[in-house]
Amino acid sequence: MDNNAAYRAPYRAVLERAFAHALAHLENLDRAPVAATATLPELRGRLGKPLPDDGLPAPQVIDELAADVAGGILGSAGGRFFGWVIGGTTPGSLAADWLTSAWDQNAGLYAAGPAEAVIEEVCGAWLKDLLGLPAGASFALVTGSQMAHVVGLAAARHALLARRGWDVESQGLAGAPPIRVLSSSERHGTVERALRLLGLGTACVSDLAADEAGRLPADTLAAALRTEAERPTILLLQAGDLNIGAYDPFAELIPLAHAHGAWVHVDGAFGLWAAASPAHRHLLAGVELADSWVTDGHKWLNVPYDSGYAFVADPAAHRASLSHRASYLTHTEEARDELDWNPEWSRRGRGVATYAALRELGRRGVADLVERTCRYAHELVMRIGSLPGAEVVWEPQINQGLVRFPDGRPGATDADHDRRTDEVIAGILQTGEAFFGGTTWRGKRCMRVSVCNWQTSEQDVERAVAAARQALQPARPATT
Numbered sequence: 001m002d003n004n005a006a007y008r009a010p011y012r013a014v015l016e017r018a019f020a021h022a023l024a025h026l027e028n029l030d031r032a033p034v035a036a037t038a039t040l041p042e043l044r045g046r047l048g049k050p051l052p053d054d055g056l057p058a059p060q061v062i063d064e065l066a067a068d069v070a071g072g073i074l075g076s077a078g079g080r081f082f083g084w085v086i087g088g089t090t091p092g093s094l095a096a097d098w099l100t101s102a103w104d105q106n107a108g109l110y111a112a113g114p115a116e117a118v119i120e121e122v123c124g125a126w127l128k129d130l131l132g133l134p135a136g137a138s139f140a141l142v143t144g145s146q147m148a149h150v151v152g153l154a155a156a157r158h159a160l161l162a163r164r165g166w167d168v169e170s171q172g173l174a175g176a177p178p179i180r181v182l183s184s185s186e187r188h189g190t191v192e193r194a195l196r197l198l199g200l201g202t203a204c205v206s207d208l209a210a211d212e213a214g215r216l217p218a219d220t221l222a223a224a225l226r227t228e229a230e231r232p233t234i235l236l237l238q239a240g241d242l243n244i245g246a247y248d249p250f251a252e253l254i255p256l257a258h259a260h261g262a263w264v265h266v267d268g269a270f271g272l273w274a275a276a277s278p279a280h281r282h283l284l285a286g287v288e289l290a291d292s293w294v295t296d297g298h299k300w301l302n303v304p305y306d307s308g309y310a311f312v313a314d315p316a317a318h319r320a321s322l323s324h325r326a327s328y329l330t331h332t333e334e335a336r337d338e339l340d341w342n343p344e345w346s347r348r349g350r351g352v353a354t355y356a357a358l359r360e361l362g363r364r365g366v367a368d369l370v371e372r373t374c375r376y377a378h379e380l381v382m383r384i385g386s387l388p389g390a391e392v393v394w395e396p397q398i399n400q401g402l403v404r405f406p407d408g409r410p411g412a413t414d415a416d417h418d419r420r421t422d423e424v425i426a427g428i429l430q431t432g433e434a435f436f437g438g439t440t441w442r443g444k445r446c447m448r449v450s451v452c453n454w455q456t457s458e459q460d461v462e463r464a465v466a467a468a469r470q471a472l473q474p475a476r477p478a479t480t
C-alpha cells in the first residue's frame with residue numbers, strides 16, 4: 001500500500017485529468033459549436049448510467065464525465081454567446097474557483113475559514129468603491145441576484161416594520177402592518193420570488209407603467225405614493241432592465257420615495273456595473289441614495305457561477321434580519337462572520353473568485369470590459385438590424401439591445417413576424433457560430449442581444465453578423 005502512488009497522492013492523477021479536460025474545452029471554444037448539439041435523449045442515455053455498487057477510480061469517472069457531456073455544454077465561456085445575460089469566467093477567477101474547492105473551507109464563520117472571511121471583507125469594500133455605493137453599506141456575497149434580492153428585501157421588511165413597532169423576526173408577518181411594493185413594470189421575475197419567500201407575496205406589488213424608454217416617470221411614482229400613504233412601502237427600481245438595459249431616473253425618484261418613508265431597492269443585476277465605467281456612470285446618477293442594491297458577479301464581472309452581491313445602506317437592519325447566535329458556533333467580535341449577513345449557514349468561499357477577478361482586471365480592466373462589451377452590443381444590433389429582412393427594435397445604450405426579423409410576405413401578420421423572428425434565431429443557432437435568445441417585448445417577438453463576455457472580440461462580432469446573414473439567406477420555408 002505504501003508504494004502505491006495513488007494512495008500517497010490521491011488527487012494528482014485525477015486533477016491532471018480535470019486540468020486536461022478543462023483546457024481542451026476552453027482552448028477549443030473558437031472551433032466548437034456555440035449551441036448544444038446533443039439531444040436530451042442522447043444526454044440521458046450517456047449520463048444515466050446505473051449507480052455503481054462499487055466505486056470507480058476517480059480518473060475514470062472524470063474521463064467518462066468529460067466524454068458523456070459532449071454536445072451538451074453551451075459555448076457560453078466563449079466570445080460568441082449572446083443569449084440571456086450570461087458572462088464567462090476570467091482566467092484568474094476560474095483558477096481561484098478551483099482553489100476554493102481545493103481549500104474547501106466553510107465560509108460561514110471566521111473561525112471555520114479565516115482567510116476567506118477576510119477575503120470577503122476586502123471584496124465588499126472593493127465592490128462598493130467600484131460600484132459607487134456608500135462606503136458604510138453592509139454586504140453579502142450570495143449565489144446570485146435572486147438571493148441578493150432576498151437579502152435586500154429581508155432588510156427592508158425588518159426596517160419598515162421595526163419603525164412601526166413590529167418585530168418581524170420574532171412575530172412573523174401574521175397581523176403585521178401590510179407592506180406594499182411599488183415597482184416598475186419592467187422588473188425581473190427574481191424579485192417576485194424573493195417576495196414569495198419572504199412571505200410578502202406577489203399580491204402586494206403594484207405595477208407602475210414605465211415610459212417609452214423603460215423608465216419609471218416621477219409623476220407616476222408621486223401619484224402612487226400619495227395613495228395609501230400610511231402603508232409601509234418598498235420601491236423597486238431598475239438599474240439595467242433585462243430587455244433593453246433601461247435605468248430609472250434615480251436622482252429624481254429616490255428622494256421622492258424617501259420623503260414618503262419608503263425603502264428603495266435597486267435591481268442592478270448587470271446594470272450596476274456601468275458605474276465602473278466613466279463613459280456610462282452618468283446612467284446611475286443618484287443610485288447611491290437607495291437603501292439596498294443587488295448585482296451579480298457571474299454576469300458582467302465574469303466570475304464563475306454562483307456569484308451575486310447584496311448591499312444594504314443600513315447595516316443594523318441587514319444584520320437584524322439575518323444574524324443568528326448559537327452556542328456551538330465560535331463567533332468573533334472583531335472579524336466578520338459571513339453568517340451574520342448571509343442567508344446560508346455552511347457555504348462555499350465564493351469571495352475568492354471575485355477577489356481574483358477584481359485584482360486581475362483592476363479598476364481600468366473592469367471599465368474597459370464594460371465599455372468594450374457595450375460597443376460590441378451596439379455594433380451587433382446595428383449591423384444585424386440593418387441586414388435585409390431585419391430591423392433594429394432597441395439600439396443599445398449599454399450592452400443590451402433588440403432586433404426583429406419581420407416576415408417579408410405581403411399581408412404578413414404580427415404572428416407571422418413573431419414566427420419568422422423565432423425561425424431566424426433558430427437558424428443562427430444552427431450555424432453553431434453564435435447564440436442569441438428570444439424575448440417578447442411590448443407584445444413583439446424579438447432577438448435579444450446581450451454582450452457580457454470578457455472574450456468577445458471584433459472577430460466574434462464579424463462571425464455573429466455573418467451567421468445572422470446566413471440564417472436570413474435561405475428562402476423562407478413554406479409554412480403550413
Ligand SMILES: *Cc1c(COP(=O)(O)O)cnc(C)c1O
Pocket residue numbers: 085143144145146147188190240241242267268269270296308
Ligand atoms: C439575471 C438577472 C436577475 C437574476 O439574477 P441571478 O443571478 O440569475 O439570480 C435579476 N435581475 C436582472 C435584471 C437580471 O438580469
